[in-house]
Amino acid sequence: MNAPTAFTHLVPEVLQRAVPPALIDALKARFADRCSTAMAVREQHGRDESSFDVPPPAAVVFAESTADVADAVALASAHSVPIIPFGVGSSLEGHLLAVQGGISVDVSRMNKVLAVNAEDLTVTVQAGVTRKQLNDAVKSTGLFFPIDPGADASIGGMSATRASGTNAVRYGTMRENVLALEVVTASGEVIRTGTRAKKSSAGYDLTRLFVGSEGTLGVITEITVRLYPFPEAISAATSSFPSIEAAVLTTIEMIQLGVPIARVELIDVNTVRMVNKHSKLSLREEPMLLMEFHGSPNSVKEQAETVQELAKEHGGQDFEWASTPEERTRLWTARHNALFAALQSRPGCRAISTDTCVPISRLADCLLESVQEADDSGLPYFLVGHVGDGNFHFGYLLDPNDPKERDVAETLNHKLVARALSLGGTCTGEHGVGLHKMGFLVDEAGAGAVEMMRTIKRALDPKNIMNPGKIFSM
């Protein structure tokens, strides 16, 4: 059993499965110094951005090809030992933790851009390519890949967690943007799903079964995603509001009107203060919408005029524009650094991030009650949201050595998730279930649907070696 730690009340107690020396020997024989059992390497692969402490994996294999992954999986399968895929380690929900022991397969060296098909608006990459690397690789084509979860995550990891982020309100999530995959199955076989055609009705949608499967059905080794023409015009603007409610109502109305806004982020006043300090900005210290408009110059102008009108009706300030690429980058970097700005605001703290998403009309209800609860708790927090999708994140900033603060944070999260579910929403908009949301998943999907997921898992991974103990208990 795991040694009890401060956080084990959140991690189901399961057997750490034995990793026989014969497997380690076989991996070392196959991978030489690309199989490491050094404690520092194991520990680095035994944690992520979540706040769980579990023992590290028994070894780390640095895969450089699909064949490497297939061989590592086949060897682990022969010994019924878990395989945990690892990209850049940016998971927020404990996906990378070796809760049942096993071997971490690090795909970060699988970082080749395999094919840029600019004329088809697609690109095929290995799983370890990060989103920034991908965008650098396609820059000269005039195309871009919009999905942006903040972290410079690997495309493999983003596929496995069905990631999205700031641009999803216009361009969709990994669900909509992955066209095809190469996957190593639990037996070490290599299969392909999907094609580069934009649509298909050919059989079960295995692509979307793997997108969001969190490594529990196989290891994603190659991904083909859609690209988009870089917009002719881009403008970013901020607008400050007298209240969160006013900002949210403005957002709801622009979505209901069908404004094709590319990004609309809510930043609460706590976060504005933290960001100002961290990024040396002087944003007005009020709840704020940070927006971006993409399109032809005329379309950008029209969108902005519509939104300015809506904002005005809710007491929003005039837009402050960031029209040059440099100003835009500064603003979005500041937004993406909100987590670090928040962590800096309370030295030594850890953040527990929530991730609910609700139907857009219920966003104000869900958010305002949860803000009230968070304020009442006295726990410091920050609040940011991809509000155009009804998705937002509280980050509760807690002292990791104070179990009471953790309990307060978890209670707030429980209440928030219960509220989101009662409003027709989901317990996770983009981070995934991982370890943290297994209980919530049953509340959300129902026991029957979760049992169907388990049935699929058992059928495709009969030895339960693919990232076991994530999404649901097995």
Add this chain to the structure above:
Amino acid sequence: MNAPTAFTHLVPEVLQRAVPPALIDALKARFADRCSTAMAVREQHGRDESSFDVPPPAAVVFAESTADVADAVALASAHSVPIIPFGVGSSLEGHLLAVQGGISVDVSRMNKVLAVNAEDLTVTVQAGVTRKQLNDAVKSTGLFFPIDPGADASIGGMSATRASGTNAVRYGTMRENVLALEVVTASGEVIRTGTRAKKSSAGYDLTRLFVGSEGTLGVITEITVRLYPFPEAISAATSSFPSIEAAVLTTIEMIQLGVPIARVELIDVNTVRMVNKHSKLSLREEPMLLMEFHGSPNSVKEQAETVQELAKEHGGQDFEWASTPEERTRLWTARHNALFAALQSRPGCRAISTDTCVPISRLADCLLESVQEADDSGLPYFLVGHVGDGNFHFGYLLDPNDPKERDVAETLNHKLVARALSLGGTCTGEHGVGLHKMGFLVDEAGAGAVEMMRTIKRALDPKNIMNPGKIFSM
């Protein structure tokens, strides 16, 4: 075994499973006159728009509720008898045929619009609601459901086949537009998948596993889909081109430029002639693009200007506009009636429809060689295409009593699919696999991926009673 018919060379020979009288008795006890064994009713449910002849189902149950479906499935399961869901009967690939015998469950009476959530841009309907009925029900909200496969199909059937059609180039397919489902599983249990939230990372994407599963994993009973604000401005236009190539190159370029065109349909000169005759139109008898632009008045104007310029470069005629709703409806009705216009052009004929989809840059290659082959064959045909997605349909018009003509048509289809696959495409863009494309699916996806589909099927439907013998042989 099936009695041999003219078409059985295309239908795998499988056992018609016995339907015990005890099951019929139990169904009659439960459903009274809503369970019919009248030959006329069975025959009506034993065919679709495909050209296969197989014996009809043993009985038809007219379900009026999810509980009806669940009970019918549970009874059939107790006797290991197949269940074939039936919507409006518009399948083109034999999905509705009782190839292994069994019970047809007709959901057309499950035609309630359950919830219009206009402020969230969603609607929840029973499976038997048709797309026109859905659009009538939401008309007063200023929203619409864009997916339009031509036929007034049921939303359940459209979900089950991952349908799309003319608007998909802008609004996506059923894959992108179904948010949540209620499904009766193979054991007669009722589960729900997804939520009304726009995005989620909560566990396996069961919604998209059922979308496109062609009734083989369960019966879809309720569907929540996305709606869109009715565009402020809509314009439709036709442009005639000196060649198919010119029309296709114009299309490829508009997609590569990112023009958000709502519809762009290719109609070849054969089809223009047939449509003119059938719909009493006087379209110029040349290859034609039929287009529709949605957006603000300015955006529609900009889009149209860009496309006109591209068309001109390829020798396209000036646009002929259809700006009033009546003119537009007349044009699109004519397009949707292309199949009937074609059938009328050769009295007594049957059409075999192809459905390949390729990456947009390969569309000209794929189409032009296939046109040449079709012309060389001497078989009459029509050709229409959702060319903005790289998807097109040949309809070969053959004498059903002439096996040679059928062989010619099937040979053309084989060559076309092989070409599409070699260009990175799919054997079916929107019709589904059904009976007709099982062999092609293996060519496209590979034996490993198809075996994974079978594994999922066996796990979720261990008695193989859900529409067996479709997608893959079992």
